[in-house]
Amino acid sequence: MASTGDKRSVAFEPAFAGYAARVRASFARQGAMALIGAEIVDVAPGYCALALAPRPETSQQHGYVHAGILATLVDSAGGYAGYTLFPEDSSVLTVEYKLNLLAPAQGERIVAEGFVVKPGRTLAITRGEVYAERNGGRTLVALMQQTLMVMHGKPDDGASRRGA
Amino acid sequence: MASTGDKRSVAFEPAFAGYAARVRASFARQGAMALIGAEIVDVAPGYCALALAPRPETSQQHGYVHAGILATLVDSAGGYAGYTLFPEDSSVLTVEYKLNLLAPAQGERIVAEGFVVKPGRTLAITRGEVYAERNGGRTLVALMQQTLMVMHGKPDDGASRRGA
């Protein structure tokens, strides 16, 4: 299978120094990330990797990881990849994404990587890849293309938003 | 907001009499459906509706239902809508889908509806809609377009697949 991207080719400048801490704080506020057992693997400018360990609770009817769980993971990876490049006083919103499922997702660990392709003032475009790690190997199981929106003047802060 | 579809305009013939029981049995084998709290609302030829009640565990960072949870629900609704029309000795696989997020998902109940647009021997195309029910009203929060594959000769039976 061809490589479909390369983290190291990314050379984006974050908009403010606290970009990684902001991603981690936002991630911690997502109940859905805890529900599916996701954790942050890496955050870099224009890049984010998330992972989870498959459990019976994340399965579809054949015992593989459910496509929706993969989608939850890679949608967040892409969203946070974009968010690393957004201004300080902003939050991130997924406008839409498209996901191809390429192979059954099974193994010890599922890793979703998000890569910014095109940052912009209002919209950002990302790509996402989901890999299943099994017996020392790595299989591409899903491929995503995503559109994000920069929510200017709306910092990602659960308390203030819920109180609004 | 315009209506985007109509369950009653669908007039498909199921391929075998047990189509609804088969969907319910397959649904029961999905750990991910229990994890997100999903239940079946309706199954009809070329149609399936699933629902869940939002909880903190299904939220994103602003307290709304996570896009990935909506995706898990509507991907399954579309998949089972298609599965109602598949032959007896087959299972269903999601090839890909595209999801637009239209409004924050909040309320007492989230309902995802899947509609078959074009059934086929190898592939089936569906549309999906996700609604948030709140205070007696109903808001369209997500819109999906999906491609399914008919897995001929591979009945949806968790035990045999896991043992294979």
Place this chain on the structure above:
Amino acid sequence: MASTGDKRSVAFEPAFAGYAARVRASFARQGAMALIGAEIVDVAPGYCALALAPRPETSQQHGYVHAGILATLVDSAGGYAGYTLFPEDSSVLTVEYKLNLLAPAQGERIVAEGFVVKPGRTLAITRGEVYAERNGGRTLVALMQQTLMVMHGKPDDGASRRGA
């Protein structure tokens, strides 16, 4: 095949009285519409229909209408459906779309319809359907889901844009 939408269920208010004339003027500025032989069939608030007659020049290798030509037609139909609801001092930009090809496109006429699903201040979401008319019948040959952007303060006026 199920009906996938209904023009008459749309009840949108245009943002200004000249919405249809603006669509026709913009359409006339598109060289690509003349190249593929497209013409406007109908413009209504939140709706636009375009059509073309298949020619050898619009074919793919098997003699059917090329998917890209269908895409050109339905992308424009969706874009103009959205544009009917945009403010006077704005133009329309396609952010992205997803297109499923459902059946070979052949016949006397190809009609693409665009329907607004969700208008918004910055983004608008549409659906599109492409039909092939043949021997008095009508076959759904493609299905689209599209995201548009409202370009505020940038009226759709070729002369001024080219001079900018």
Place this chain on the structure above:
Amino acid sequence: MASTGDKRSVAFEPAFAGYAARVRASFARQGAMALIGAEIVDVAPGYCALALAPRPETSQQHGYVHAGILATLVDSAGGYAGYTLFPEDSSVLTVEYKLNLLAPAQGERIVAEGFVVKPGRTLAITRGEVYAERNGGRTLVALMQQTLMVMHGKPDDGASRRGA
């Protein structure tokens, strides 16, 4: 902007020796390729590049190349990238694709590249990139993710198909 792929990382084996000649013959049968002024730049296993020179006839209302023309070009580039890996007695069908428009397409030449991500017996998944070349520079103007179908036992031969 980040690089989003690399032709040289592709290492696919074509299914039969005449893969490139087959692509060129199929391309020559497409009236739509001549209509938009497209030509083949390169064909390699799992890869195809097509190009065109912008003309007034390929423009949208602001004078840029129409998104549908870009779609026609990159849909074909992705389809032929996949076709290089298909068996001798087969043809290629686009099931669906999703296209993001990233920047206005203008310049001396538009180049669309298609890359196979995952070949398969029935389906193949590709990515596509469209670049505008202008004043010695190169801008990524569109990004595609595509699903193809292998039409076994249906060789790509216009004459026989039209006579069927």
